[in-house]
Amino acid sequence: MANSRTFKNGASALAAYALAITAALFFAFPIFWMVSSSFKSEVDISAYPPIWSFTPTLANYAQLFTELNAWQALLNSALIVGLSTCIAMAAGTLAAYALARFDVKGKEFLAFEILSIRMLPPIVSVIPMFIIARQLGIFDTPWLLIAAYALSGLPFVVWVMRVFIQDIPQSIEEAAMIDGCSRFETFWRVTLPLLLPGLAATMVIVFMFAWNEFLLASMLTSQEAKTLPVIAANAIKPKAIAWGLASAAGVMMSLPVVILVLLMQRYLVRGLTLGAVKG
Amino acid sequence: MAIHIDTVYKQFGLLKVVNGVSVDIKDGEFFVMLGPSGCGKTTTLRMVAGLELPSAGRISIDGVDMTYAEPRHRDIAMAFQDYGLYPNMTVFKNIEFPLKIRKLDVRERARKVEDTAEKLGLGELLQRKPSQLSGGQRQRVSLARALVRNPKVFLMDEPLSNLDAKLRAVMRTEIKKLVTSLGITTIYVTHDQIEAMAMADRIAVMSRGNMVQVASPLEVYDRPKTRFVAEFIGSPPMNLFPAQLQPGGTVTCILPNFAHSLREDERAFATQIVDGKGGLLLGIRPEHLLIVKAGAQGATDALVELVEPLGQTTNVYVSVGDVRFVIVTDRTTARAGDTIGVAAPSELLRVVANDDAVLRH
Numbered sequence: 001m002a003n004s005r006t007f008k009n010g011a012s013a014l015a016a017y018a019l020a021i022t023a024a025l026f027f028a029f030p031i032f033w034m035v036s037s038s039f040k041s042e043v044d045i046s047a048y049p050p051i052w053s054f055t056p057t058l059a060n061y062a063q064l065f066t067e068l069n070a071w072q073a074l075l076n077s078a079l080i081v082g083l084s085t086c087i088a089m090a091a092g093t094l095a096a097y098a099l100a101r102f103d104v105k106g107k108e109f110l111a112f113e114i115l116s117i118r119m120l121p122p123i124v125s126v127i128p129m130f131i132i133a134r135q136l137g138i139f140d141t142p143w144l145l146i147a148a149y150a151l152s153g154l155p156f157v158v159w160v161m162r163v164f165i166q167d168i169p170q171s172i173e174e175a176a177m178i179d180g181c182s183r184f185e186t187f188w189r190v191t192l193p194l195l196l197p198g199l200a201a202t203m204v205i206v207f208m209f210a211w212n213e214f215l216l217a218s219m220l221t222s223q224e225a226k227t228l229p230v231i232a233a234n235a236i237k238p239k240a241i242a243w244g245l246a247s248a249a250g251v252m253m254s255l256p257v258v259i260l261v262l263l264m265q266r267y268l269v270r271g272l273t274l275g276a277v278k279g
Numbered sequence: 280m281a282i283h284i285d286t287v288y289k290q291f292g293l294l295k296v297v298n299g300v301s302v303d304i305k306d307g308e309f310f311v312m313l314g315p316s317g318c319g320k321t322t323t324l325r326m327v328a329g330l331e332l333p334s335a336g337r338i339s340i341d342g343v344d345m346t347y348a349e350p351r352h353r354d355i356a357m358a359f360q361d362y363g364l365y366p367n368m369t370v371f372k373n374i375e376f377p378l379k380i381r382k383l384d385v386r387e388r389a390r391k392v393e394d395t396a397e398k399l400g401l402g403e404l405l406q407r408k409p410s411q412l413s414g415g416q417r418q419r420v421s422l423a424r425a426l427v428r429n430p431k432v433f434l435m436d437e438p439l440s441n442l443d444a445k446l447r448a449v450m451r452t453e454i455k456k457l458v459t460s461l462g463i464t465t466i467y468v469t470h471d472q473i474e475a476m477a478m479a480d481r482i483a484v485m486s487r488g489n490m491v492q493v494a495s496p497l498e499v500y501d502r503p504k505t506r507f508v509a510e511f512i513g514s515p516p517m518n519l520f521p522a523q524l525q526p527g528g529t530v531t532c533i534l535p536n537f538a539h540s541l542r543e544d545e546r547a548f549a550t551q552i553v554d555g556k557g558g559l560l561l562g563i564r565p566e567h568l569l570i571v572k573a574g575a576q577g578a579t580d581a582l583v584e585l586v587e588p589l590g591q592t593t594n595v596y597v598s599v600g601d602v603r604f605v606i607v608t609d610r611t612t613a614r615a616g617d618t619i620g621v622a623a624p625s626e627l628l629r630v631v632a633n634d635d636a637v638l639r640h
Binding site for chain 2: 169171172174175176177178179180181182185190193194
């Protein structure tokens with residue numbers, strides 16, 4: 001009896017592992033293919049049937065940095081996305097705090113207003129933004145995209161952070177105020193540390209959204225302020241797609257996100273399971 | 280420090296929560312606000328703490344007007360129903376927090392934290408996080424955090440209601456001892472009448488945003504002024520019988536034998552009750568009623584409906600016509616269906632105002 005039960009347990013564990021590994025392989029394969037293609041020569045990539053062993057080359061990366069000016073685009077992306085994420089997080093979290101805790105008149109309407117920015121398809125706002133940018137003289141500068149990304153990230157931050165803040169029992173903040181904190185000290189010393197998991201999870205999502213954004217970036221820049229997704233699209237040439245170049249650009253774009261997620265991992269697991277800060 | 284609350288009102292939108300509460304709390308007093316949920320007791324407490332601002336009225340602490348002062352400027356401490364501990368900090372850091380905000384020297388802080396923790400039996404738990412503590416331990420931490428900075432006023436908002444009955448009784452005595460020995464003025468909010476009776480120097484019984492009666496525990500029990508107080512305190516509650524104030528100052532009762540030898544001061548009290556229909560109530564605690572032989576002189580014959588033996592006491596539910604009431608006695612031989620005589624000692628009968636009546640001062 002005991003034996004058959006052990007066997008059953010062993011078999012089901014084995015099946016679970018097999019399934020998990022299959023699923024992991026299925027999702028990891030495109031990434032593997034992208035990374036390996038980025039190191040292949042043009043000939044190796046177009047070989048059929050596909051070849052698995054090849055002499056790695058950095059030619060695609062060299063081309064990316066010389067021909068497509070990837071270095072400039074990377075700097076632009078980092079500046080634009082970094083700054084807009086910070087602005088959206090700071091402004092959004094403070095707004096969310098007010099909406100969660102203060103007795104603001106027309107609070108629900110205000111929150112809905114903020115969300116409605118999100119309902120507008122981005123393409124609708126491109127032409128007005130283009131015209132405004134031309135008049136302000138900020139077309140093709142990083143500032144335009146920073147403003148656009150901060151604005152489009154804001155509703156998400158407000159709505160998600162509001163839930164995280166509401167999840168923190170109010171008595172914790174009241175205790176801090178009685179213990180001698182001002183409203184701001186209470187937020188800074190007590191509420192903010194409890195919000196870290198939520199902040200991390202929200203920030204990663206806002207960052208990824210802006211980092212991968214293509215439509216606005218392609219329409220609102222021409223030379224100077226191009227971001228990575230825009231130059232990556234240049235790998236699609238009129239006659240054919242330069243797969244090696246596209247893969248190298250893909251790897252370049254993925255790396256920062258991977259690094260960010262690894263850095264935030266500690267908080268992410270708690271943050272993604274909403275409401276994890278109840279004492 | 281004395282606390283002076285002067286005709287304070289609080290309104291949330293159209294909802295009136297506190298309706299002109301006035302009371303003076305003396306230095307070092309243990310003052311309990313007692314009432315059912317929604318009676319405004321917690322809101323009143325939160326206004327003293329500065330967590331809510333009154334819609335009208337004044338609150339002063341130690342003679343200084345604090346009506347609109349921020350909580351941090353009031354030098355008060357507070358214990359919350361759900362403890363309000365900082366979940367990301369250890370017990371040590373939790374207790375240390377108010378001292379840290381006051382920028383005390385690190386060594387001084389550690390000394391005070393350890394002293395207070397020792398006093399509350401938390402010495403072993405200083406490095407734990409709140410999530411690793413039991414409910415009783417968490418409440419102790421919240422008390423320690425409140426006491427560590429020697430507050431002059433201590434506010435407690437149902438601090439024991441999340442604990443089980445046994446622990447509640449233990450913590451009740453501990454809190455009372457601790458606070459009394461430190462001489463801290465305390466306002467304690469609860470819906471539990473036993474807690475209120477056991478701990479209070481004075482009880483304010485609250486109903487619908489008003490303080491209905493403010494008096495010592497025994498006075499509230501022995502001499503309830505209104506129907507609400509009479510029914511809220513005591514278990515089973517006071518027996519109340521419809522009565523009338525007659526022209527000339529005599530009181531008649533639906534059970535005539537109860538009314539005819541009413542005490543002089545009770546009759547005087549009856550004349551103070553202003554009720555359009557001249558209606559009032561005659562009340563007597565169940566344990567003050569006596570069971571005598573049926574037909575005895577001055578007694579009222581009653582039919583026994585149900586007998587509940589509780590061991591220490593026995594509840595005997597009886598009826599006289601349509602009037603039902605309860606007698607608490609020692610062991611009894613009365614059975615359901617028996618007819619017994621009930622006597623009400625006249626010195627223990629009380630005149631009680633109906634809730635819609637007004638007291639004339």
